[in-house]
Amino acid sequence: MCTKMKVLTVVTHPRTNSLTFAAADRFVQGLTDAGHDTEVLDLHRSGFDPVLREADEPDWTNANKKYSPEVEAEIERMK
Known part of the structure; x- marks a missing residue:
């Protein structure tokens, strides 16, 4: 039996139809199918500033x- 997890998937790409997003979508679908809670954080669309x-x-x-x-x-x- 698997323990339910909360998973934050972090992704960034200017195109949502990219391989990056396709892989993230499959990953998230697998988590959901397994009963886990998941959230996607899209750094590109959130306006993330990478400067420390x-x-x-x-x-x-x-x-x-x-x-x-x-x-x-x-x-x-x-x-």
């Missing part, structure tokens, strides 16, 4: 560090 800004630089000595609102939102999603 100073506010989001990790501080390994501060477990309570607050990051930018965008990063805090993604941290909450992961929880």
